[in-house]
Amino acid sequence: MGFDLIPGYWLFLLDWLIRLAALAWIPVRSPPAAARSWLLLVGFVPLFGLPLYLVLGHPWLARVRRQRQAHASQLIRDRQAGLGALRWSPGQSDTEDITRLIERLGDFMPMQGNSVELLDDYDASLASLIADIDAAREEVHLLYYLMFDDRSGRAVADALVRAAARGVRCRVLLDAVGAKPGLRAFRRPLTAAGVEVHAMLAGGLAWRSLSRMDLRNHRKLALIDRTWGYVGSQNLADATFVREHPNRELVARVRGPVVRQIAALFASDWFIETGERLTLDAFVDTLAGNTPAQLLPGGPAYPFENARNVVVALIQRARQRVVLTTPYFVPDDVTLGALRVAALSGVEVQLILSLSNNQRLTRWAQRSYYDELLQAGVHIALHRPHFLHAKHLSVDGRIALIGSINLDIRSFALNAEAGLVCFDPAVTARLHAVQDGYLADAQRVTLEDWRRRPRWHRSVEGIARLADSLI
Template identity: 40%
Template sequence: MTGQFEWSMWSIGLAVVTWSIVIGALVVIPFRRSPAAAQGWLLLFFFQPFAALALYFLIGDARHPKWRRERIKHVPGLVKRASQDIPGDVSDAAASLPPKSRTAARLVRSIGQLPCVAGNTISLDADYNRVVDRIAGDIEAARSHVHVMFYILQDDEAGNRLLSAMERAARRGVKCRLLIDAVGSANHRGAIMRRLAGTGVEVHLILPWRIWRRATRADLRNHRKIVVVDGLVGWVGSQNMHRMEYEPNTFYREVMARVTGPVVLELQSVFVGDWYLETDEDISNQDIMPWPEATEGKVRAQVLPSGPDHPDSGIDTLFTDLIHAAGDRVVLTTPYFIPNEPLSLALRTAVAKGVKVTLFMTATTNSFFIDHAQRSYYDELLYSGVEVMLYRERFLHAKHLSIDDDIALIGSANMDRRSFELNSEVTLVVYDAGVVRQLRRIEDDYRAKSRRLTIEEWEKRGFFTQLAENAMRLVSPLL
């Protein structure tokens, strides 16, 4: 009898705790979250309340810890000071843009603070190994400083080219600073730190995971890829610094932009802000923000930093706005596609208005969960008329968007919640028909190596495949 009573009390106690967790989740979870994200969390709390509670404490709040948020408050002023040397005659470039581009430029500046600037030269490069060689070559020519930031940096064939060039530059007296993400570069960060010790290259980890003093979040990462040489040459895009075959039998395809002109100073400003966040050191000064003696380029562009350090609005706001503004064509390339509702609606609405919308994606991702989650969005896209092209040759890791014939976005952001809310990203926004033509040639090559997914093929997938897609769809806002 006593045993039955104790068991009954344990059962009642467990039920009270379980329902307290669920009711608490109903109160807390919907606050300042999208309906989709709230739905994903609440489903998890209803089915696995204790596991959900532990997971929520780890990654539930898409904000940095308090100490980091306090430091972030200083970044806008620091970035503004770092970019204030850009002369007004080029920083007012948005005024001469066509209405659609001018509106976009105002939105980009509102989100990321950096203006549209004229006088740039921008070349796109989709040759993986050539990009590595060209970046190393630019570093070899450095005279003043080299600033490098990568989400993934490995001490392999590609990483060695970069690190060796930085080591040689440091021996010449060039000031070299390197930031690598502590989680993205986890496999090689120790070896890199040991290799660079005593070389003159100053290296810091971005957000090393800690659960005690100055705690950090493991899921809030810096996903940016930036190289700045002497404040005169910059690189930005999707490519990390590792060999092309990053995973066994998985060869990456990327797109990077090499930039010269005033927009390089905007990439420099982003690096200055990230360096401050990791070191509490303000490195902004006129030596690293040189104004080029002659701006031979004619391209108008601006840089958009986004992420938890810019919490008021994200890169998805720009994507959605530009798709709504498109009049003729939208081409979107991403390895990971888990859109929020506004972005998904924008794509469907564009098709309804007569805009040709093409989505290039890799045929198979490197994640079972993401692969099935993003497939769950194909149905509505295909039936609305979006052209879904599955790239077959390699793992298509490039991230870019072209709107009509005059706007191009190249950067580090995927089309998923992680890039929209959790990762620090950087995007180069270009208002130039010539750069769009460069991107079109790359997109044409994708098309030649892709197959179009048809509604007929899509409807033939099996029951268990559909079941996996639907299950992953429910939790896709958490991926």
């Protein structure tokens, strides 16, 4: 009888050893908010929670990837030293600290002489990209998170084949998980046509030697002949890949010196994935407009959470109005606090989210923040007819950020992201027109109405919020 109890004692001992080990180890390796979520999971189900933490709990990258990112960053800084004539100086403007922060975090300096076109129509944006590929004479570089085997994916693949047939050097980087359908359908025919195709952050068994398995390259960038650049939220897929709610996106089509930065970011990712160094020496900088702009890259290969730090700094910079658009809103404590303080300080804080959402757990988690934000005076609007997948913000009619950055912990800490920061009232005014269009067809959320929701909703929201660091 006594021997029958021995396995139970060992299981009981193992159960508590895991809990104690997690208590000593997890807080050292994870931020406090993430540590709380993981400790709660390990505390409830130790035998399941600890293995899951070992796989997903820490945003680690292989040493070679971090070394290559550091090398690329240093090279970018060294090359910029000879481009002083292109540097934009805000002078006495109160944006100088923002430009300095972005440069210290993401390496790229503010550059003058750019033109920025905002593309809000999904099909027109894709048609513009394909037209630029068809007009290319030297080089086409594409870096995207999603590429599907659908009409849009095939149209881009066909344009690449036509470009390669003209002798254009085409290189494509696609996220190994997000773009799996596109890689499966187009990799062989593109390679056969002379297009160089590589998967980023390859999944499967390869992840063990490369990175934490759920780290993703979420950037959406295009570079055509080192003349035109695209930065935004739109992928290489049909707008209807979310059923019944076609995607609504925003893309910045840019020309001017800042295109050099898009080229450098692509070259950095290419180097990190392949080890091959692309030359940027043949770049010819053309002053194409009056917009000062600066590229903001972020991701786990950088020492800090670049996107989060800049978003928080921009919110803190606002004195009149800040408008934030994102499909996924699961902020960390710092971002949440910045929004509350801005609203309580008298700044008009407008948050535009999508009423429809293709991630159920995220939808429940983000709803858990509405009450405290509404109570602080933040305005929340839920866009109705589309899946609003665009990601951008505007500050005081002077600064605009457009790119792939969601206002969630995943974008801040786990994904490689890219955004274009424009210091131009004209660009910001055009962005305001887009944002006003969202608001014209949105459901406004009020504190009184929100507090009438069923009590069981609150319980589900609270449970989902506990998983904020796991989403």
